[in-house]
Ligand SMILES: [Zn+2]
């Protein structure tokens with residue numbers, strides 16, 4: 001009886017605390033379709049999209065350990081605070097001039113980006129955003145281009161892997177959709 005009562009009291013008290021300390025982050029899911037990274041389950045690296053999204057930087061995810069790219073990441077809960085993951089990445093890559101405030105801002109943006117996802121979701125990256133594999137009617141302005149897609153190309157390519165590179169690895173896809181106002 002006492003044990004049961006204690007559970008009643010302690011469960012509501014500890015659950016929100018756990019929710020606060022566990023954060024979501026992206027970890028490499030697999031090597032499906034296309035992968036230059038041979039690591040397993042390492043954390044992803046924060047976005048490094050440049051002016052050449054077709055090279056893969058606009059549609060692949062980089063590994064924080066080896067910096068090489070893969071397609072699919074899994075949303076997982078981690079006990080490591082995002083800000084600590086950010087600090088580790090800065091240290092690993094030997095980045096200079098990144099302040100603690102920059103890392104805090106990155107952690108906040110990342111938490112907001114991942115808020116719509118649940119642990120266990122498999123996601124892919126496209127032009128500044130992450131999408132679940134089952135996303136449909138994708139219409140958005142990315143960093144580089146304006147996209148309108150019935151389904152995520154990464155998901156469609158699971159049945160036909162060369163299709164992904166043929167579409168998103170083609171400069172013309174991006175140039176044809178380039179945002180006139182992109183920064
Ligand atoms: Zn690139």
Ligand SMILES: [Zn+2]
Pocket residue numbers: 037038039042063064065066067068
């Ligand atoms: Zn790797």
